Amino acid sequence: MRLCVRYDRLVRWICGLIGTLLLAVWAAGVAYGELPPIEKVELGTNRALRVNGKPFLPIMAWLQNPSNFSLVKKCGMNTVAGYWPRAGGTQNVAEYLELVKAADLYGVMPYDPAIKDHPALLGYIHDDEPDLPHQESSADVQPGPGLRLNPKTPLWRMVDGDESSWSVLDPLENAEWTIRLQSPVTVSQLAFWLTVSPGLSVATEIALLDGDREVARFNLEAKRGKQEFALSEPLTAKAFRFRIVRIERGQNEWGSISEVAAYDAEGKNVFLSPPRLVPRQWPERTKEVYQKIKLADPSRPVFMTFTGYFHPHFGKWSDQERQLLYPAYIEATDVVGFDIYPIYGWNKPEWIHLVYEATAQLTEMAGQRPVYAWIETSKGGQYTGPLENQKEVTGRHIRAEVWMALCGGATAIGYFTHVWKPAYSQFGVPEENQRALKEINDQLTRLAPAILATRETEKLRMEVPEKARLAAFLTRHEGFAYIFAVNYDPEEKPMAARFILSDLPGLASGSVEVVDEERSLLLSNSQFVDSFGPLAVHIYRIRLE
Known part of the structure; x- marks a missing residue:
């Protein structure tokens, strides 16, 4: 009997290993040039987009000249969002989207009837930042x-x-x-x-x-x-x-x-x-645009990007104004995102926690809609003073912000790669950050099925030091439990954390694999302990019997 149990476990372990390898092979195909033509895009469960019936994690670059598509692809992204009319000398959205397809990318484009049913069209997008305030008198x-x-x-x-x-x-x-x-x-x-x-x-x-x-x-x-x-x-x-x-x-x-x-x-x-503050575009107008797009083509979702001003940290809108504006905007879109660049945009690394907080807040407001966050990739902003006084955006910052967004509820990620200093470039990411992007995005692509699986975070409890900031979520996928966690303490304090699991069928004592770190942890009484350095990210995989 004991031999049979061991044999049964061995068989399941081999099957799990094969499944994991197949997942890696599938993910590698998606990452390296085998995006299938889009036949259908749906808003699935878990706030995830589904392409051709399968969960899909968009990893986007914003507003790129086609000459940069090779860099976008090299850094592990799979989608470009936004259309610049002068890009590459193209004259219209349809021509631009053909170049997107030729680069083996998907596109999130302004609505144009000429691109309906295009095999590279992931979705449409509203004009950028309709909530951006300006003064009128x-x-x-x-x-x-x-x-x-x-x-x-x-x-x-x-x-x-x-x-x-x-x-x-x-x-x-x-x-x-x-x-x-x-x-x-x-x-x-x-x-x-x-x-x-x-x-x-x-x-x-x-x-x-x-x-x-x-x-x-x-x-x-x-x-x-x-x-x-x-x-x-x-x-x-x-x-x-x-x-x-x-x-x-x-x-x-x-x-x-x-x-x-x-x-x-x-x-x-x-x-x-x-003067008074008014948004770039009132919600009523965004709703008119949304309804026209959906009437013309209901087959693709519509994206909308906010500023970070829905978060009370900035104090740009009053509480009453935010309550009036943002729910109305959200009614006029299918997928909603935002941009907060703590270092690139404000020169304040101590604001990095806002990426997690704002994503969690927007996720709550968005209901079942997918949420995305735009992530900074370098210094060189036009509003943060002389370049020599701007603080560096490192690969460590980028990785932490990506996982802050995902832990906050995002099911898509975007990167802002534009710089204005020392000279304007639509893809001004330094080489070391390009390497970091590739590593981050390859991991996202490989783990996308687990990231986009149903979140069961209520089965996870964490014990951390007082005032520590640790965000995490738990999913189950193909016989494994996954825990994704990030230390988002703005003071960059290290910490130790205890993870306590409950009501997970098949959970047994044993080991916890720390993904891509070549180490494992002891799982005992449904608990394990690990250490987090400043802004550290750890991903845990636990076999379920």
């Missing part, structure tokens, strides 16, 4: 003749109440502008805040006009801060016209005004008109 500030406007510094910034913002006046000399109000007001005092920076011309004398009549002149010092003036007698008007009559000339003929205020007898600034 009800203030009416009109330019005078000959004034060249800078759309990035609109004239209404003179009355927005923010003394750190400014409006460019080009040229500064003799520049005129008029502030129009909805009804007449009586003003007794005026104040100006100048912008003083190296090379800029600076206003040193400004006239106030009532129609063509000059009411007052104000002599200003070329300095920052508030400069306030009392009128010789109150002025009642609905429109206030200003002209710069003298300047301190700089290297540039243009200059700027930070703020202009006008006070009534009670000291109220009657010019003040704070």
